[in-house]
Amino acid sequence: MEVDSKGRLILPAEVAARYGLAPGDRLPLAEGAAGLRLLRPSRLFKLYVEPTNQCNLDCRTCMRNVWEEPLGMMSDEVFDRIVDGLKAFSSAPTVFFGGFGEPLFHPQIVDMVRRTKELGTRVELITNGTLLTKELSQQLARTAIDVIWVSLDGATPESYADIRLGAELSRVIENLGYLYEAIRAEGSIVRGPCGALPIFRTDLGIEFVAMKHNIADLPAVLALGKKFDARRFIITNVLPYTKEMSEQALYHYIQRTGNSYPQLSLPRMQDTDISEEMIARETAAMNVTRAGCEEHSRNRCPFIESGAGAVSWDGNLSPCLPLMHSHTSYLACYQRYSRRYVVGNVMEKTLRELWYDTEHIEFRKRVQSFDFAPCTTCGGCELSEGNEEDCAGSPFPVCGGCLWAQGLIQCP
Numbered sequence: 001m002e003v004d005s006k007g008r009l010i011l012p013a014e015v016a017a018r019y020g021l022a023p024g025d026r027l028p029l030a031e032g033a034a035g036l037r038l039l040r041p042s043r044l045f046k047l048y049v050e051p052t053n054q055c056n057l058d059c060r061t062c063m064r065n066v067w068e069e070p071l072g073m074m075s076d077e078v079f080d081r082i083v084d085g086l087k088a089f090s091s092a093p094t095v096f097f098g099g100f101g102e103p104l105f106h107p108q109i110v111d112m113v114r115r116t117k118e119l120g121t122r123v124e125l126i127t128n129g130t131l132l133t134k135e136l137s138q139q140l141a142r143t144a145i146d147v148i149w150v151s152l153d154g155a156t157p158e159s160y161a162d163i164r165l166g167a168e169l170s171r172v173i174e175n176l177g178y179l180y181e182a183i184r185a186e187g188s189i190v191r192g193p194c195g196a197l198p199i200f201r202t203d204l205g206i207e208f209v210a211m212k213h214n215i216a217d218l219p220a221v222l223a224l225g226k227k228f229d230a231r232r233f234i235i236t237n238v239l240p241y242t243k244e245m246s247e248q249a250l251y252h253y254i255q256r257t258g259n260s261y262p263q264l265s266l267p268r269m270q271d272t273d274i275s276e277e278m279i280a281r282e283t284a285a286m287n288v289t290r291a292g293c294e295e296h297s298r299n300r301c302p303f304i305e306s307g308a309g310a311v312s313w314d315g316n317l318s319p320c321l322p323l324m325h326s327h328t329s330y331l332a333c334y335q336r337y338s339r340r341y342v343v344g345n346v347m348e349k350t351l352r353e354l355w356y357d358t359e360h361i362e363f364r365k366r367v368q369s370f371d372f373a374p375c376t377t378c379g380g381c382e383l384s385e386g387n388e389e390d391c392a393g394s395p396f397p398v399c400g401g402c403l404w405a406q407g408l409i410q411c412p
Helices: 013-018 076-087 109-117 134-142 157-163 169-185 215-227 276-284 351-355 358-369
Strands: 029-032 035-038 046-049 094-097 123-127 147-151 188-192 195-199 203-210 232-237 263-265 308-311 316-318 327-331 334-338
Touching: 046 076, 076 109, 076 351, 094 109, 109 123, 109 134, 123 203, 134 169, 147 169, 147 232, 157 169, 169 203, 203 215, 215 232, 308 351, 316 351
Parallel strands: 046 094, 046 308, 094 123, 123 147, 147 203, 203 232, 232 263
Antiparallel strands: 029 035, 188 195, 308 316, 327 334
């Protein structure tokens, strides 16, 4: 990077392309103790699409245990509106199929992925892996989906079944084998300076929800991912929706990886016997590199700063996954109620109109400045028990109690 004679920052072409930047874009600039930070322009770069909020499992860690929201499947009409809305953007955003249900539970999920890929955009999906049969793995691989994430929260039948109620680890491992073979079957061989190299259109990603109960399984989960040639790994702390889960939380500062090799992203944790040395040893065997822990800055919303939005199964657009559904969770030792925040519905306005809605733009600006009360670090008060308002006078929705913004919880 360089600065020209008029003080303008010039980005290398490959950097601009990586972040979807176009000539003439105006980038917000934030100044902090660590220096200057460039923010993305106010464009939609990533859209989470929730095909359904229903699931075939009853996991202890799920938000669905503590809500009273209606359950349903995304209709053809709602998805058609989403696809039409994506076409209105000059550069179609990445589409990520996932939310607070099992995407593969939707009977039209393969067609959804295929239609989205036909737009020429990047497409990812997350699944618990239990429905990833041989036939479904082959169908998904043929769509050329970019990444399929599999949630894997244990490496022994006992630890896995204790979290994923109604699931068997052996079945998930069998399904990973089907997916591995399907991805390889859809690959191609290219000739490079080092000879013939396989190129696969789809990557496998592994997500691990870390708790006191299962953190000892992390090395085995990494090894299992290596067995099936996983190229991406993300570890997150558990978001406690119940008192029981709040006692399982880990909060300590652990580092992230770079992106030249398989990617492993770790949150802050504490109260764990798993040492930095052990994690370094296991990741070294996988050619995983890890960057400095300064990447886990506080008071930075990963959704707003990445230009993300989220559409629920019934077509409501929210600024992020945490605001998609009303729910209760635990912040430290006290219960907190988060009311959902909906910008509008795609059946009433286009996706573009909702993204550039004045109220939505102003909310994103507030989150980027993050002038919220520090609910995650104070002792707690009545206002911190919800996201309606805070003691700094911020209006609904307030984000001072959001664990995503503190680097504690992360999503693919």
